Amino acid sequence: MFLARFGLKRGTDVAIIQLGGLPEVITAMERGGVDAGFANPPQTSRARRLGMRELFDLNALGVELQQTCVTVTTKYLRERRPIVKSFLQAYAEGLHRFMTDREYSVQVLKSICGWTTKRFWTTPIPSTRKDCKNPVAHPQGDKIYLR
Numbered sequence: 812m813f814l815a816r817f818g819l820k821r822g823t824d825v826a827i828i829q830l831g832g833l834p835e836v837i838t839a840m841e842r843g844g845v846d847a848g849f850a851n852p853p854q855t856s857r858a859r860r861l862g863m864r865e866l867f868d869l870n871a872l873g874v875e876l877q878q879t880c881v882t883v884t885t886k887y888l889r890e891r892r893p894i895v896k897s898f899l900q901a902y903a904e905g906l907h908r909f910m911t912d913r914e915y916s917v918q919v920l921k922s923i924c925g926w927t928t929k930r931f932w933t934t935p936i937p938s939t940r941k942d943c944k945n946p947v948a949h950p951q952g953d954k955i956y957l958r
Contacts (some may be wrong), residue, residue, distance in 0.1 A: 816872075837861070 819825050830839050836848035837858050847866065850858050855865070881899065888895055909916045 837863075 814821055814825055821827055828845060830836050830845070830848070833850055833854045834857075836845070837850060837854050839845045840848055840858070840863060841861055858865075881902065883895055909919075
């Protein structure tokens with residue numbers, strides 16, 4: 812769907828390679844193993860420091876894409892529905908706090924990730940981006956994963 816928007820075909824024009832997590836994508840680009848890849852903060856800051864440039868912003872392109880999902884089996888959901896519901900409510904509350912309270916979010920990230928360098932917490936996070944909307948599920952975005 813995304814590649815087609817730019818007239819590209821998977822396997823013909825673009826090779827899709829599984830590299831692990833986002834830090835591994837930047838490392839592969841740094842070492843010349845791949846020409847392009849996706850990145851989110853704090854990897855975007857690292858990429859800029861290495862001289863890489865942002866080609867496009869998915870938010871600005873208006874591409875409906877699920878970036879985070881929580882998955883359980885049907886059996887687990889059936890047997891533990893209250894636990895799953897409580898987890899999802901807590902997850903949504905935590906995400907809301909992260910997106911609306913930058914000072915708190917930065918303190919948590921510094922504590923959990925051990926960030927001591929100012930560059931990490933001066934990078935815009937979703938709560939400070941003007942184009943960031945409330946997180947919602949996009950049925951069109953789901954289709955990408957259900958193919």
